Amino acid sequence: MDDTHSRLGREFFEKSGEKLSRALIGQILVRLSDGKRLAGRIVETEAYLGLVDKAAHSFKGKTARCAAMFKEPGTAYVYNIYGIYCCMNISSQGDGCAVLLRALEPVEGINEMAMFRWPKPKPRFKVKDLCNGPSKLCQSLSLSKVNFDQHDLVSDENLWLEKGGVVPDSMVVQTKRVNIDKAEEWSSKPLRFYVLHNEFVSVRDKEAERQMEGAGM
DNA sequence: AGTACGATTGGCT
């Protein structure tokens, strides 16, 4: 039986941050906006591991901003950054652990996404520029802290995940996270996952890809 | 009340 596109329940999110980060690759994020489905296939994620992870917002414990990272697995953590952008995460099992969504391959509602992403209409836009970055995907799906922070993706009426096709390990690159300047040893931990050769990924790691091919994958 | 800064992006060199 093909249960592709069935909604993912609590049990799916009840994994460690690292496992959830990998498991989210290939799943579909659906945002219902004004009755329209905007959807994208998750192609890039990063895990943040809470109290032991110097690069995580939750490293020093729970604050007003990162409270969602401490809630039930499957809770959305949406925060503001640089005054003008926001990023979306999904909490996992583990205190203060969550997975940042870094890129989506748009699959439904592309024109609606473009209207959110470029309020001044762009006559000629590229689909790959809609969601190839954590803040770009929030713009395209109209996700903000006000709208969705702390919402439960298992029960929310306007934002949820659906089962996508299986992405085999041979197609998933695992490498270090993007823009983790400080945090020394944590900057090199392979907590980022993305679909090999996928044009919707935000940042590719040529070295990691080369090593994968060398390993016969 | 004041301050320093960021899990980014887009424009320019």
Place this chain on the structure above:
DNA sequence: GCCAATCGTACTT
């Protein structure tokens, strides 16, 4: 590759 934009958040005084 470099850098400014822009403001909520966490933390200090």
